[in-house]
Amino acid sequence: MNEQSNWLAACRVEDAIENGGVCVKHGEDQIALFYFTRRNEWYATQNECPHKKQMALSRGMIGSTTDEPKVACPFHKKTFSLSTGECLSGDECAIKTYPVKVENGTVYIGTTPKS
Amino acid sequence: MKEPQIIVIGNGMVGYKFCEKLRSKTSSFNLIVFGEEPRRAYDRVHLSEYFNGKTADDLSLSTENWYQEQNITLFLNNPVTKIDRDLQKVYTANGLDYSYDILVFATGSGAFVPNIPGIEKEGVFVYRTIEDLDLISSYAKKAKTASVIGGGLLGLEAAKALIDLGIEKTSIIEFAPRLMPRQIDAAGSDMLKSKLADLGLQIHLNKNTTSIEGDGRITALKFSDDTALDVDMLVISAGIKPRDELAKACGIEVGPRGGIVVDEKMQTNDPAVFAIGECALYDGMIYGLIAPGYEMAEVLAANLCEGEKTFTGFDMSTKLKLIGIDVASFGDNFIAEPDCRTIIFENKHKGVYKRINVSNDGQYLLGGILIGDATAYNLLLQTSNNKIVLPEDPAELILGARGGSESAGGAGITGLPDSALICSCEGVSKGDICSTVADGSCENIDDLKKCTKAGTGCGGCLPMVKDLMTYTLKSQGKYIKNVICEHFNYSRQELFDLIHIHELKSYDEVLDVLGKNDGCEVCKPLVSSLLASLWNEMILKKGNDVAQDSNDRFLANIQKGGSYSVVPRVPGGEITPDKLIVIGEVAKKYNLYTKITGGQRIDMFGAHLNDLPIIWEELIAAGFESGHAYGKGLRTVKSCVGSTWCRFGLHDSVSFAIRIEERYRGIRAPHKFKSAVSGCIRECAEAQSKDFGIIATEKGWNLYVCGNGGSKPQHALLLATDLDSETCIKYIDRFLMFYIRTADPLTRTATWLNKMEGGIDYLRNVIINDSLGMATQWENEIENLIASYKCEWKEAVENPAIRKRFSHFVNAPEDKDPTIEFVEMRGQKRTAEWKTV
Numbered sequence: 016m017n018e019q020s021n022w023l024a025a026c027r028v029e030d031a032i033e034n035g036g037v038c039v040k041h042g043e044d045q046i047a048l049f050y051f052t053r054r055n056e057w058y059a060t061q062n063e064c065p066h067k068k069q070m071a072l073s074r075g076m077i078g079s080t081t082d083e084p085k086v087a088c089p090f091h092k093k094t095f096s097l098s099t100g101e102c103l104s105g106d107e108c109a110i111k112t113y114p115v116k117v118e119n120g121t122v123y124i125g126t127t128p129k130s
Numbered sequence: 131m132k133e134p135q136i137i138v139i140g141n142g143m144v145g146y147k148f149c150e151k152l153r154s155k156t157s158s159f160n161l162i163v164f165g166e167e168p169r170r171a172y173d174r175v176h177l178s179e180y181f182n183g184k185t186a187d188d189l190s191l192s193t194e195n196w197y198q199e200q201n202i203t204l205f206l207n208n209p210v211t212k213i214d215r216d217l218q219k220v221y222t223a224n225g226l227d228y229s230y231d232i233l234v235f236a237t238g239s240g241a242f243v244p245n246i247p248g249i250e251k252e253g254v255f256v257y258r259t260i261e262d263l264d265l266i267s268s269y270a271k272k273a274k275t276a277s278v279i280g281g282g283l284l285g286l287e288a289a290k291a292l293i294d295l296g297i298e299k300t301s302i303i304e305f306a307p308r309l310m311p312r313q314i315d316a317a318g319s320d321m322l323k324s325k326l327a328d329l330g331l332q333i334h335l336n337k338n339t340t341s342i343e344g345d346g347r348i349t350a351l352k353f354s355d356d357t358a359l360d361v362d363m364l365v366i367s368a369g370i371k372p373r374d375e376l377a378k379a380c381g382i383e384v385g386p387r388g389g390i391v392v393d394e395k396m397q398t399n400d401p402a403v404f405a406i407g408e409c410a411l412y413d414g415m416i417y418g419l420i421a422p423g424y425e426m427a428e429v430l431a432a433n434l435c436e437g438e439k440t441f442t443g444f445d446m447s448t449k450l451k452l453i454g455i456d457v458a459s460f461g462d463n464f465i466a467e468p469d470c471r472t473i474i475f476e477n478k479h480k481g482v483y484k485r486i487n488v489s490n491d492g493q494y495l496l497g498g499i500l501i502g503d504a505t506a507y508n509l510l511l512q513t514s515n516n517k518i519v520l521p522e523d524p525a526e527l528i529l530g531a532r533g534g535s536e537s538a539g540g541a542g543i544t545g546l547p548d549s550a551l552i553c554s555c556e557g558v559s560k561g562d563i564c565s566t567v568a569d570g571s572c573e574n575i576d577d578l579k580k581c582t583k584a585g586t587g588c589g590g591c592l593p594m595v596k597d598l599m600t601y602t603l604k605s606q607g608k609y610i611k612n613v614i615c616e617h618f619n620y621s622r623q624e625l626f627d628l629i630h631i632h633e634l635k636s637y638d639e640v641l642d643v644l645g646k647n648d649g650c651e652v653c654k655p656l657v658s659s660l661l662a663s664l665w666n667e668m669i670l671k672k673g674n675d676v677a678q679d680s681n682d683r684f685l686a687n688i689q690k691g692g693s694y695s696v697v698p699r700v701p702g703g704e705i706t707p708d709k710l711i712v713i714g715e716v717a718k719k720y721n722l723y724t725k726i727t728g729g730q731r732i733d734m735f736g737a738h739l740n741d742l743p744i745i746w747e748e749l750i751a752a753g754f755e756s757g758h759a760y761g762k763g764l765r766t767v768k769s770c771v772g773s774t775w776c777r778f779g780l781h782d783s784v785s786f787a788i789r790i791e792e793r794y795r796g797i798r799a800p801h802k803f804k805s806a807v808s809g810c811i812r813e814c815a816e817a818q819s820k821d822f823g824i825i826a827t828e829k830g831w832n833l834y835v836c837g838n839g840g841s842k843p844q845h846a847l848l849l850a851t852d853l854d855s856e857t858c859i860k861y862i863d864r865f866l867m868f869y870i871r872t873a874d875p876l877t878r879t880a881t882w883l884n885k886m887e888g889g890i891d892y893l894r895n896v897i898i899n900d901s902l903g904m905a906t907q908w909e910n911e912i913e914n915l916i917a918s919y920k921c922e923w924k925e926a927v928e929n930p931a932i933r934k935r936f937s938h939f940v941n942a943p944e945d946k947d948p949t950i951e952f953v954e955m956r957g958q959k960r961t962a963e964w965k966t967v
Contacts, residue, residue, distance in 0.1 A: 025940065025941055026940045026941055030940050031940070032675075032676060032935070033673065033676070034638075034673070034676045034677075035675070035676030037940035038938055038939050038940060038947075039939065039940055039941050040939040040941055040942045040945065043948075045939075045947075045949075048940070051648070053638070053648050053649075054648060067690075067964045067965070068964065068965040069691070069692055070692055070947055070949045070950075071680075071688070071692055074680050074683070074684070074688075075651070075680070076650070076651040076654050076655075076676065076677070076679075076680075077648075077676075078617075078648050078649045078650030078651060078653075078654065079647050079648035079649070079650065080616065080650065081616070082647070084648070085650070087650070087651035089679075089680030089681075089688055090688070092651055094651065
């Protein structure tokens with residue numbers, strides 16, 4: 016169980032992209048934030064795709080397989096679960112996922128990874 | 131309330147079919163059937179099979195319990211003898227009487243027996259019922275020679291029966307100068323005659339039988355030309371005579387040469403009395419085939435159930451196998467010059483004669499005759515009935531394509547509309563057959579026959595029914611593979627049509643209406659591409675941006691490291707020095723790597739996402755527009771310098787290339803496509819390696835299609851020669867829309883053609899001869915796409931909401947991605963290698 020002490024105010028809800036991702040700067044780190052409007056869910060993961068170390072996941076298309084929410088890297092279409100970070104195509108290592116909360120129209124990312 | 135009572139007189143094929151059709155629609159009505167024959171209705175069409183070992187039971191149309199199960203009272207061996215229309219009663223041979231509310235004559239026909247002296251002699255038969263066959267069969271045991279009077283369809287069947295019965299010498303006597311005078315012409319008759327002669331049948335044409343000789347029993351025939359022929363037995367098959375005697379006796383109107391007069395609802399002059407089948411005379415004609423009889427049964431059954439059907443005549447096309455010889459006629463088989471153009475193929479060595487009658491404009495098939503080889507019958511019949519536009523050389527229809535790649539059969543079936551009537555006996559369309567197969571209820575021909583009844587009448591359509599089943603199963607196999615992804619249970623082509631029909635404009639709408647769950651990286655770009663191909667709206671309209679592939683989403687190609695490339699359009703590869711300077715200045719200003727592409731334009735690499743809008747703003751200000759290097763659409767139209775400079779050039783290839791590039795720019799397709807125009811046959815623009823390529827000739831342009839470079843190079847194939855510019859563009863319009871509408875996702879034109887049944891010949895027929903009848907629609911569609919073209923980059927930089935998306939960090943819009951690294955090489959920058967672990 017992760018106790019979140021550090022919540023990063025990432026952006027306003029209206030700055031996020033519906034059914035898509037944005038990239039959030041967190042010091043030297045980059046976090047991909049996804050507003051899955053269709054499911055009314057928020058997800059956050061590392062922005063770097065572990066396959067070729069590209070800062071690109073926030074520009075990927077999101078979707079689902081069966082009921083698992085996922086993102087596809089724009090470079091080579093490797094897909095990762097948005098909820099667990101697990102790689103769904105091939106054997107890339109999992110990506111980090113972060114908790115997200117929305118308060119008063121501001122989106123916060125818990126900067127301690129869930130996994 | 132008491133159910134109204136229907137009495138059917140006659141239990142032949144059509145009478146039976148009427149009962150079946152009526153009961154399939156309603157269980158009301160008391161239904162009583164009187165049959166004259168001692169057995170249940172049987173298949174009279176295949177009567178001669180009785181001699182090949184089929185039993186009466188095999189030929190029976192129903193099972194023993196069928197009538198009882200259907201709550202129909204059937205009286206066999208009990209003919210109706212009298213009708214009282216005032217009392218609405220029928221009287222039968224067994225002395226009983228029955229009341230009717232509705233009376234149906236399905237009395238069929240009897241053999242027409244000409245009034246020849248001696249016709250009553252022993253050894254003279256008709257060929258009509260199983261009982262007739264039994265009599266013939268037993269008499270034949272002691273006969274060595276036999277004749278058939280009548281060289282029509284039934285006469286030839288009867289002659290076949292006699293041969294089957296072991297008669298050594300069988301002859302056919304025909305009054306007319308040719309065999310099957312209703313179906314085939316003189317040349318066809320000659321061919322048939324020589325084939326029949328090979329089988330030992332003697333054919334006597336122009337013979338008028340004047341008497342039947344013999345002392346109580348037939349021994350010879352005498353003819354009007356004073357010749358004679360010794361025979362031991364004779365079968366009369368000189369035509370049919372409608373069984374209208376009962377109707378006539380009770381005052382129902384009959385025709386001067388027989389037949390109960392009916393209107394288009396099969397009603398006689400007594401509103402309570404109807405007639406169907408061979409006893410009915412509609413519009414002065416007796417329909418002596420099974421299919422129209424069944425259609426009449428359907429019309430009457432439907433109307434009794436408050437339907438609104440009418441009988442308006444019927445296609446009398448036929449195909450049969452006579453003693454192993456195919457004979458077929460269809461459509462207007464006798465029409466001749468100058469009302470049409472006939473194409474005749476004759477091969478005396480093989481005994482094949484084929485004639486097709488083509489409309490004077492060469493567009494349509496009007497009818498024809500086939501002897502010896504009727505394999506093309508179904509396709510020809512459909513081509514004629516459905517007014518399918520003929521190939522450039524209609525002779526291919528009967529000769530088969532020679533040396534070409536066309537498989538006419540496959541292309542033929544796929545080209546038929548769903549409404550094409552395949553089984554005319556049972557009224558089953560292509561759509562009925564394909565959908566029954568497609569929904570999984572039938573996987574073999576027997577099931578299919580049960581489900582649809584297709585092929586259960588004359589059986590002539592069975593080859594085509596089988597082809598359709600195979601085709602549907604095959605396409606279904608493909609279909610399963612072709613389903614886009616788990617979110618859409620459709621192929622790309624189906625989705626294209628559905629989006630069009632439902633007028634869906636955004637990915638979310640498409641997903642809501644046609645798909646399920648949340649979509650994915652497979653269906654999103656595909657649907658976005660379809661939306662662009664259909665409506666050509668700005669692809670980054672709110673909500674659709676996230677459904678674009680990342681290149682489309684940022685209108686630039688993402689490169690190794692995460693930077694983007696910038697490619698302005700340079701139509702035809704022609705560029706002014708000033709514009710070259712602009713490109714150089716922009717590249718320098720934003721520190722971009724530059725390279726000349728294979729498509730005669732200039733690529734600028736290494737742009738940060740944040741810099742894309744400002745770079746494009748500068749380019750647009752200098753007169754550039756998007757080159758769509760990121761999209762699945764037209765890339766470039768390469769050109770050689772052509773007649774403006776080149777001493778060999780025949781035409782101005784650069785101007786034509788620019789015109790084409792500007793025409794098709796921005797149009798989205800299943801995959802990227804490229805083109806080129808060469809000014810002469812030296813082919814400096816390499817047009818034959820393009821999706822469509824154009825080469826100048828002395829007289830115009832040659833158009834090549836479906837070439838490819840890439841991993842599997844393939845030469846483009848010549849589609850048309852010596853075109854003027856307008857026709858060339860018209861063909862490209864059609865070609866592109868056909869491709870856009872039907873290709874699988876991410877399929878280049880070369881692969882698309884490779885998968886196409888019938889190959890380039892089929893494609894040529896579609897594009898040039900408009901064999902699918904789609905040309906006008908496609909031309910309009912592409913005109914709409916062309917008219918709605920806008921430079922996407924111009925729209926993007928001018929729209930603040932879209933422009934805002936071109937920043938790397940949502941919480942630090944001015945910052946560029948710090949992880950992008952470049953290194954130096956040959957005086958320019960290049961991207962750093964993959965940072966592998």
